[in-house]
Structures are given as C-alpha cells and as structure tokens.
Amino acid sequence: MERELNVGFIGNPNCGKTTLFNAYTGAKLKVANWPGVTVEKKEGAMKYHEHKFKLVDLPGIYSLTSYTMEEKLSRQYILDDEVDVIIDIADASSLERNLYLTLQLIELGKPVILALNMMDIVEERGMEIDLHRLPEMLGVPCIPVSARKKTGLDILMHTVAHHKAKISDSNLEHHHYMMDEEKSGKHRHQHHSEYAVVYSDEIEDKIDEISARLKEAYPDLKNERWHAIKMLEQDEEIMGKYPLDLSDIVDRSYETDIINQKYDFIEEIIEEVVVNKASKAKATDRVDHILTNRFWGMPIFLGIMGIVFFLTFTVGDALKGVFEIALENFSNTVLFALSWMGAGEVFTSLIVDGIIAGVGGILSFLPNIFMLFLALAVLEDSGYMSRVAYVMDGLMGKIGLSGRAFIPMLLGFGCTVPAVMASRALEDPKDRLKTVLITPFMSCSARLPIYVLFSQLFFEKHAALAAYSMYVLGLVVGIVIALIMNTFEKKKEINTLLIELPEYKAPNVHSIFIYVWEKVKDYLTKAGTTIFVASIVVWAILNFGPNGLTTDMSQSFGAIIGKWFVPILAPAGIGLWQISLSLISGIAAKEVVVSSLTVLLNVGTINSKEGMMAMNSVLSGAGFTAVNAYALMVFCLLYTPCVATIATIRKELNSTKWAMFAAFFQLIVAWFVAVLVYQVGSLIF
C-alpha cells in the first residue's frame, strides 16, 4: 500500500486556486482552522489511478515573507516537510506577477509543479506561452490547465504522482548572455546550472558565505541557500530561529535588491516565453470605467446592494412559504406519532414546544439566508467586491479607515465571524481594531429572522422597508462610532488602501455552489447544535420553577431571571420578562431570540398564519405596538454579539480585554439607541 501523498495548493489571490481545488475535491472537503490562528484550512482527498492524495488548500498569498499570518503559515507548512509536492497555481493570463511567488517557492527547495491556470483565457486573447522553454528556465514542470473548463486536470495529477521526489534539478538552461552585460552577465558563480534564480555577484557572494556559516552552525539544516537569502532580507522569523552573527556580511536589508532581481529574471522569462503579450483584456477596463467612475461608482454600488436585499426578501420569502408548509406537516406528524405512542405530556412538550418550535422556526429562514449568501458569493467571485473597496475609499477615509475596511463590513451582512476574520487584510493594527469593533454592528443573517418576524407582525405592507432600515441603521451606527473613535485618535493616519482588482469574470457556478453550501451547512449545524441546546435549556427553565415542574410559566426560573432585567429594558419599550429572557438566550446565537420567543410566548409555531396571529395577540395584549417592535428590532441589531463572534474577536485581536469591551460596549450602544427610538417614536405615533 502506497503512502498518501500530501499535495499543497498555493497561489496568488484570484488565480483560480480555489476553483481548481474544488474541481478535484468537489464539496467533500474538510474545513478547519490552522492551529492557533483563525486562517481557514481546507483539506480534501482524492485518488488518481493507484495513487492516493491528500490535498491541502493554502491561503492565497503574493509572496512568502513573514509579514502576514497567511504567508508565515504557508511557508512554515512547506518547510516542515508536511508537504510532498507543491502545486503552484499561476494565472497564465497575468504570468509576470504570478511568477514572483513561483520563484520564491522554487527557492524553498521542495518539489514544485507550476499549474498554468486560465489557459483558455490566454488562448482567447491570442497570447501564446512557450511551454517548452518555460520549464527549462524554471527547472520545474509546467502544466497548462483550465480550472473553469476542467481541462488538464488529469495531466496535472499525473505529474504530481511522478514528480513527488524531484527537486528542481539540472534541466535548467539559461541564456543570460543574451541579456544586458551590466545587469546579469559575467557571473563568477557557477550557480546557473543549479538554481533558477541567480542574483548579482555581490549578493551571490554573500549567500555563499552565509550558507557556509549556516552549514557549520546548524549541520542538520536543509536548504541553507534559502535560509541565507532570508537572512539577507533580515527576515525576523528566520534570524530568530537560527541566531548567527552576520554583522560583517549583512550590513543592511537586501530585500529590495532581491525582489528587484527576481523581477529582472521574470522579465527575462516573459521576454522569452510569452508571445503576443500586447493584446490585453479591454473588457475589464470598459466595465471599470463605469463601475469605479467617480460619479457613478457610489450610486451603482447602492443600487446593487438594493437589488441584493430585494432578492433576499422577495425570493427568500417565496421559498420560505414552501418550507413552512413542510415544517408544519412535520410538526403535526410528530405530534400525532407521539400521542399514538402514548408519550407523556412533559416529553411531548419538550419535543414539540421546545425542540421543533425552536429549531424548526429557525430552519424556515434558511431560504432568506441562502439568497443573501448567494448574492454575496456572486459579488465576490465576479471580482466586484474589491472594486467596492476602491469606490468606498474616499468616504471611508473621512472616518479614518481605508476602503478595504468596507469589505469586512459588507461581509458582515452575511455572518459576523468571517467578516471579523476578513479584517485581517488591513495592515495597520489600529485600522483593524476599529474595523473589528464596528463590523458586528452590520446586521448579520442570523438577525434577519428577528426582523422578518417582527416586521411581518407589526408593519404589514411596509415589512420589507422596516427590515431594510435595520441594515441602514447598523451601517450608520457603525460609521458614527468610527467617526467618534477617529476624533479621539491623537495621531491621524491617512488611509492606506492597497488591493488588487482582478479581471471581471462570469461567476463560477461550481465554486459558488460550494461556497453557499458551506454557509448553509454552518447554519444547519448551528440549528442542530447551539440552537437545539438553547431550545432545550429555554424550555427547561420555563417549565421548572422553585417548586419543581410548573405549568404556569410566570412561576418558572426563566420568568424569575427575565424579570430582573425588566426595569432596565422598560425605557426601550421592551420591558417584558419574555423578551429580556429571549435576548439573553440570543447571545448563544441571534436566531435563538426568535426560537426562544416562540417557546416563551407559547405560540407553538410561527410557521403559520395562526401562529403569527397568536403571537401578535399575545404581544398586543401586553401593550406592544409597532414602536415597541421597532425598538426591539433596533436592540437586537446592536446588542452584544453572539458567543462565536466574541470568541473570534478575542482571537483576531489577541485580547480578552477588547473582546469583553466589544460585548459591553455594544450592549450600552444598543440600549441608548433603542431607548431613543422608543421615546421619540412614542411621542410621534
């Protein structure tokens, strides 16, 4: 039995790496985090002929420095012998930039295979790549593929199976004599038959000297050339790991020189292997002319977001109807089955009023959430998302943030957890802190069920508008808070946007399907775990009181806990113990507010007209009006984020203090805004 081969997928962002990875693994992948950090790690398994592969999707990166978490862990993963073969995916239509990472990977000294992706686009544009010359210059196999059209996939895996033990070797053939004598000629070094990238004599001398000293000090070290180059770049991580006194050689950082010389070599490669490179894509520029226009950019963005929410509510609601009927039938069937089996009253209550009402209520919002994530996936995959950063840069600059900070905020409409993680792309720690603190104010999809329920109950025709206003309000509160933080900041930094704008492309159906499926699966898992448990807990504290089992909920433990908070919430018009209790349970996950309320108000199900009416009459009976409902929606929008978000904030900022601050800060903000809304609203209506 042959050992499983570990294959690492690596490449620049937007090179089609994920599409290629998905083409091999399909939806059967394991998503986890890299140990100790919140960077997503995707793993898949596949078989090709008699070979078994474990595929690992490394983060999309531009280089292998130790400046970012993603780059550091990719580098470490490759260095640690965990990987047998590296597949470096390059966007062949933008080879020049993509080859930079390739050269760095080759230098690492592990078996590398270059997958030239998007060959279909290269052909469309009339470009040609000399696939005989390219491997000669790089010393690694170069396989043309198209992840979108699924061509070349078998050949790539075939190469992996046969290339596993080979490190770039003597196939190298360079014609440096053709180049400028000043620049790269007259090498004293005989490295050209050994290494793809050979630097100037000055740097090569230093590399040789450092390599020799490294070998002496650390005899077990593999690939001392790479380590020597990193020492010349004064890479902190490597210098810390292998302390060595090199002050006589490394008089300054040679990082810029090394980068420049790599690009000189890349220019040489492009010169030799790319034919017809002049014909560039004009389509993207034409589209950008409109979408990033200084006047039209912003209105177009707002229009697109309007369409996204319109689809989320209308199409989502239409699908929701189908879901509700199915769920009600299920609930009735279970009720019938339980009574037929002669199940006890308490047990039936737990199953039907506790679990089915709680978890089922949440499941019916799945269509809305599906639509929202589908729309976000299309925006991302088409390449529009990064344009939003550019369009919003001016405005975000006014609140002291870069346009890039807008992407986490936008993603926050889907789910706060990945949105908080996305703030990592911001380089400045202060920018990150600010972005992480305001992102939870963006209304995530888990809060959507609350708006849908209450706006349908109290706003009838204007339901969609009432729900939409929550998104706007969340955005406004976030911006105001950023503005306040900005005025308190002593040193005013000017924003530092830096983002690649990929070519526009038709979204890949397969990739989007997998992305949305991941999110839907998360939601279902949450319904089956967190919400399931929360439903049982809420049911339990409602059916038991100081005197044991009770049928009168107002005598239960839940009521006692809820009543403590009634005086605090009363000024916001939501001073009902049922509401305060459901808000507390909502910290487990925001959807739980809805599932708890259905259990608390004893309406059985909200998935039917009768159920809705019952809930409406219970609330109206307690003096609840549209103003109260709106104040409740506002409070739910802004108050303490869910446990998962708090944990993510703690991990991303590496600070328990800031995570706790976020939790309490949001609670206070929510209270003030909700009180304001209720008090002003009561005066007007």
Place this chain on the structure above:
Amino acid sequence: MTLLEGKIGESYKVEDLTLNGMTQIRLEALGLTKGTTIKVLNNKKSGSVIFMVRGTRLAIGKKIAASIVIEGV
C-alpha cells in the same frame, strides 16, 4: 511628480518609492519595482488611484499614491 498627479490613460515610469517599511516591500513584491512602467486607469479627487503594473490592476489610497514618484514616458 507623484502618482497623485497621474493622468487617467497615461503611462509613467516608477522613479522611486518613498514609503519604506512593510507596505513598500509589499508593493515591490507585487511588481512595483523602480523602473517599471505603469498605466493610470483611474484617479479620484480623494486620492485613490487605480493603475496597471505588470498586467495587474492595483487600487491604492492617497498615502501610498503620494509616495510613488513617477516620470512621464
């Protein structure tokens, strides 16, 4: 002149980068090395610029744009 003054549709040669630190290294790794030709694709009043370098479009904010010294070709 700096990239802030770059005109839409014009090509320029990168003369110098005056940022230093990590952002500069990141720009260089993206192919913005001295002597490279870039083409300005968009330039807003707020100072945000889109330009093409080595076949890639990059969007940058005012601070970075102000630190890229360019010269007409």
